Amino acid sequence: MQVGCQKALNFVTGENKFTFGDLLQCVPLIQTLDISKCYMKYLCAGGMPHKLPTSLVHLKELVLCVCLAEQNGISSALCIIRSSPVLETMRFLMYDNEKLPVQQTATNFLDLEGYPDMKMDHLETLEIYDFSNLRLETEFVKLIMAKSPVLKKVLIELDDNVSVDEELKMLREMVLNPIPRASPSAKLTIVRPETS
16 A cells, blocks of 8 residues: 555544444435545445435535455445446546455355346446456446446456456357346447556
């Protein structure tokens, strides 16, 4: 963790027992929420509720640095999504996914039937960067696409560590087992990261 990031995290944590719900109750009119990995690790420590006590009824854009190799990371992202009924754009920057061992989660943790209350009737854009092609990442994309009836654009940029062979295997799997889509016009694009 970078020194500046650690200082910021220490400042936020302090001696308070501040929760993510407490933070969001302070900003009920927020339209864009952008949380970096430093703060996301702190806010999702110890797990998240199923849904926030206060809905984010004005939130249209969500940008999260999240680790989907950790169940707390997935739970946190889903908690925010379920609490944000008018989201139009979601961007996720994955981190540590290729470095951490994937924690054991229930095999049905991201099953579509497990989220009957999750509706993303306004979501048009989903972007995921540094996608490592982990099973939980793929299941997360499937869940979002299945719950978003007006989705237009899904962009997945692969992590540098995903080999061409892994990419071909992923694409072959998607052809054999297509991702269910609530939106017939949703366009899924998978790209490799630009090299400088």
